[in-house]
Amino acid sequence: MPENLFISSPCFRNLFPLQYACVGPCGSAHAHALTAFPAYWPVWGDGAGRAPNTNGGWRISNRFIVWEPLWTEGAGERGPSGFALSCFSLLSCSVFMTTSQRLSQAEFRRVPVKAQARVRVCVRLRPGVGNGQGQSAPCVRGVDSHSLEILNWRNEMETMKYRFDAFYGEKATQNDIYVGSVQPVLSHLLEGQNASILAYGPTGAGKTHTMLGSPDQPGMIPRALRDLLQMTRNASGDEWKYSISMSYLEIYQEKVLDLLQPSLRDLPIREDHNHHILVPGLTQKEIKSFSDFESLFLPASANRTVASTQLNKRSSRSHTVLLVWVSQTQGWPPYARRAAKLCLIDLAGSEDNRRTGNRGLRLKESGAINTSLFVLSKVVDALNQGLPRVPYRDSKLTRLLQDSLGGTAHSVIIANIAPDKRYYFDTLTSLNFAAKSKQVVNKPFTQETLPDQVTKRPHADSSDSDPEAKKPCLEEERRTKLPEKPLSSLIPLENLEPAVAQRLLRLEALEKEHARTGSHGLPLLNTPRKERQGLVKQLEETKLKLKALEEKQLEMEARAHSKAREPALRVPVRPRKKAVVLPLQKVQTPEKTQEEDAVAIIQQKKRGRKKKVSTSSCENETPTEWEVALRPDLLARGKENILALLNTGSEKDLTALHRIGKKKARLIVAWRDRHGLFEKVEDFKNQGVSTKQAASFIQANILSSLGNIKPLN
Numbered sequence: 001m002p003e004n005l006f007i008s009s010p011c012f013r014n015l016f017p018l019q020y021a022c023v024g025p026c027g028s029a030h031a032h033a034l035t036a037f038p039a040y041w042p043v044w045g046d047g048a049g050r051a052p053n054t055n056g057g058w059r060i061s062n063r064f065i066v067w068e069p070l071w072t073e074g075a076g077e078r079g080p081s082g083f084a085l086s087c088f089s090l091l092s093c094s095v096f097m098t099t100s101q102r103l104s105q106a107e108f109r110r111v112p113v114k115a116q117a118r119v120r121v122c123v124r125l126r127p128g129v130g131n132g133q134g135q136s137a138p139c140v141r142g143v144d145s146h147s148l149e150i151l152n153w154r155n156e157m158e159t160m161k162y163r164f165d166a167f168y169g170e171k172a173t174q175n176d177i178y179v180g181s182v183q184p185v186l187s188h189l190l191e192g193q194n195a196s197i198l199a200y201g202p203t204g205a206g207k208t209h210t211m212l213g214s215p216d217q218p219g220m221i222p223r224a225l226r227d228l229l230q231m232t233r234n235a236s237g238d239e240w241k242y243s244i245s246m247s248y249l250e251i252y253q254e255k256v257l258d259l260l261q262p263s264l265r266d267l268p269i270r271e272d273h274n275h276h277i278l279v280p281g282l283t284q285k286e287i288k289s290f291s292d293f294e295s296l297f298l299p300a301s302a303n304r305t306v307a308s309t310q311l312n313k314r315s316s317r318s319h320t321v322l323l324v325w326v327s328q329t330q331g332w333p334p335y336a337r338r339a340a341k342l343c344l345i346d347l348a349g350s351e352d353n354r355r356t357g358n359r360g361l362r363l364k365e366s367g368a369i370n371t372s373l374f375v376l377s378k379v380v381d382a383l384n385q386g387l388p389r390v391p392y393r394d395s396k397l398t399r400l401l402q403d404s405l406g407g408t409a410h411s412v413i414i415a416n417i418a419p420d421k422r423y424y425f426d427t428l429t430s431l432n433f434a435a436k437s438k439q440v441v442n443k444p445f446t447q448e449t450l451p452d453q454v455t456k457r458p459h460a461d462s463s464d465s466d467p468e469a470k471k472p473c474l475e476e477e478r479r480t481k482l483p484e485k486p487l488s489s490l491i492p493l494e495n496l497e498p499a500v501a502q503r504l505l506r507l508e509a510l511e512k513e514h515a516r517t518g519s520h521g522l523p524l525l526n527t528p529r530k531e532r533q534g535l536v537k538q539l540e541e542t543k544l545k546l547k548a549l550e551e552k553q554l555e556m557e558a559r560a561h562s563k564a565r566e567p568a569l570r571v572p573v574r575p576r577k578k579a580v581v582l583p584l585q586k587v588q589t590p591e592k593t594q595e596e597d598a599v600a601i602i603q604q605k606k607r608g609r610k611k612k613v614s615t616s617s618c619e620n621e622t623p624t625e626w627e628v629a630l631r632p633d634l635l636a637r638g639k640e641n642i643l644a645l646l647n648t649g650s651e652k653d654l655t656a657l658h659r660i661g662k663k664k665a666r667l668i669v670a671w672r673d674r675h676g677l678f679e680k681v682e683d684f685k686n687q688g689v690s691t692k693q694a695a696s697f698i699q700a701n702i703l704s705s706l707g708n709i710k711p712l713n
């Protein structure tokens with residue numbers, strides 16, 4: 001019978017989201033759901049959501065078709081009927097996955113196939129603590145080395161069964177867990193591949209005990225370090241030289257603190273253009289021996305933030321992460337370098353504050369812990385559902401774990417649970433998290449660089465290829481398609497190019513300065529990549545628009561400039577018409593107005609060309625070559641006016657005429673007194689001037705004598 005059938009009751013569906021109802025049973029090769037199944041469903045279904053099989057039924061949800069068998073305690077495991085099994089065998093060629101997962105698989109075929117490594121999940125049940133008095137009855141018990149069962153809270157006559165990669169019961173020792181689940185992944189570090197060991201579970205369930213342990217029961221961390229040092233020592237030879245270094249940090253209330261150097265608080269988490277997650281400024285120390293490790297690790301562990309709660313006397317108030325770097329350098333050309341990272345993570349436990357009795361600071365810490373664990377759960381959901389956005393950035397913890405879940409590491413989750421009934425719902429939540437984490441698939445590869453910093457294509461890891469792994473990580477795939485550079489997580493500053501490290505630190509300082517001055521400018525580095533790209537694009541567009549506007553402005557200015565110069569050269573200025581108000585009697589006279597007179601045309605014959613000129617320009621010209629052509633009536637009237645002035649004007653009036661100065665005016669008056677009045681204007685030549693001069697005099701005064709024109713000087 002399928003080994004994973006575990007759902008005991010229909011009530012179970014109320015405890016689990018639909019899509020996880022089959023996570024446990026379907027996480028392995030027994031993937032039973034059929035995406036194409038709806039077409040066939042009416043044949044087997046009874047219309048009420050159950051197959052014609054009393055032991056279980058196919059259930060259809062929005063996304064999945066799930067085989068949901070019944071299984072009750074005491075009744076033994078009952079698998080589906082022969083009918084259902086035959087249906088299953090007919091349909092088992094389909095793989096349990098969502099449409100998007102199918103699509104991603106199709107895309108995946110277009111790129112070189114890389115090995116996948118499903119996240120390994122094991123569960124450790126700690127022994128009941130206390131002397132038995134006041135100790136509540138256990139609600140969970142192991143079934144075999146892979147399975148456990150927990151009471152159904154709705155019906156205590158039923159239990160729910162979970163199956164994992166490994167189950168360690170109350171009697172399991174630290175060594176059992178280490179040898180069974182942790183040690184196997186260490187060998188990947190020597191191949192240049194990342195690994196992560198993560199302890200998860202409710203507060204007081206034994207995470208710290210598992211990871212750190214005690215002097216007489218050392219946990220996973222000291223055991224892993226001891227072995228790793230030994231392994232690198234053994235492997236070091238002519239071909240590869242190994243070195244190990246470590247960093248140790250905690251995430252306390254969404255702040256990254258350096259446990260090796262406690263003065264460094266609130267370190268930033270960054271991602272470089274190769275998607276490496278960095279913690280600039282994090283201390284990294286080389287360790288050559290286990291005593292080196294102890295001398296660093298033990299005092300640093302004392303820096304962890306712990307406090308007493310009602311559920312745990314020494315409760316971790318932070319997530320702690322020990323980073324161990326395994327670097328290797330090739331002993332001969334091309335002198336390749338490999339860098340692998342081991343993350344050993346002791347998460348803070350989820351806390352139900354009705355039971356922890358937390359107040360004040362403890363409550364605040366608890367809020368931060370629960371929030372980050374909730375984001376962790378969302379990350380796993382997003383990975384399982386193949387969502388385009390995995391919310392790694394929603395908490396510092398998930399940002400750091402980006403590599404461990406859906407990333408490039410060989411990951412092991414140790415879910416710690418407690419047997420006590422008072423932990424029941426915490427245990428259930430942890431088991432659900434563990435069950436859904438089983439579906440997450442990572443894509444480990446060897447990170448190798450050549451001395452010229454050219455990163456080689458990652459090598460597929462065939463040794464760990466998992467035939468059961470069904471779901472490639474979408475985000476990871478996208479990355480592997482683009483650059484040839486591998487993913488990694490935390491890279492300490494020391495390992496970076498000095499220029500890059502300096503730049504990061506400068507940006508960091510700049511951002512801090514922004515925060516200090518309360519500037520509302522855009523955050524430089526915390527902006528998510530997509531938004532940042534959008535902003536950069538917007539900025540580029542704005543720059544282009546600005547440039548276009550500037551060019552237009554310059555063009556318009558140039559045009560305006562040339563226009564300002566043009567009129568003097570080309571466009572003749574037309575004299576503005578003056579509004580002239582004449583006295584009534586003048587209007588009544590038949591004389592033409594000044595305006596009419598001003599339209600007199602003076603033709604200048606010069607080099608055979610005719611030109612219209614204004615009267616004023618005529619005045620200033622030498623009249624020698626001029627021929628004045630006026631309407632005869634105007635000419636006659638002009639002459640009359642000049643004659644009248646010559647005969648009646650005083651000396652002063654005469655000087656108003658052109659070419660008549662004081663001396664000439666005096667002569668005219670004297671001539672008049674002596675000879676009487678001028679008979680015609682041409683008699684002006686009697687004043688001792690030549691005929692030409694007399695004509696010139698007339699010509700000069702004829703226009704001004706018409707109407708109310710003042711003579712021009």
Ligand SMILES: Nc1ncnc2c1ncn2[C@@H]1O[C@H](COP(=O)(O)OP(=O)(O)OP(=O)(O)O)[C@@H](O)[C@H]1O
Pocket residue numbers: 125126127129201202203204205206207208209210312314315316317347348349350416
């Ligand atoms: N397998 C075990 N065997 C014996 N004692 C254990 C075991 N697991 C846990 N304990 C004990 O249970 C208590 C709580 O364990 P621990 O501090 O490791 O819990 P935790 O999950 O880390 O809690 P928190 O999240 O609050 O830090 C400790 O006293 C520890 O010694």
